Amino acid sequence: MIHVEKRNANVLLHLASPSVGNDVRRLVRELAALAGVARVVPRARVPRLLSIDYDPTAIAVRTLVGHARRGWAAAQLVGT
Secondary structure (H helix, E strand, O other): OOOOOOOOEEEEEEOOOEOOOOOHHHHHHHHHOOOOEEEEEEOOOOOOEEEEEEOOOOOOHHHHHHHHHOOEOOOEEEEO
16 A cells, blocks of 8 residues: 655735735634645734645635635735
């Protein structure tokens, strides 16, 4: 039996220009609840910069960005 290790990918997502009432903690919880997302961590020095570990076979980057843009119109990828 061959064991295949599952590898997660990582992206950095910058949140700018929040809509009224949106906060980073809520978005972190929402993203972390998506199927295929392993971990969402705000960066300590820049809280609006999220590090997201995800399974690229289960969820696409555009899905992550699209979900973030519902409350953060200017959310954008800044690194992979």
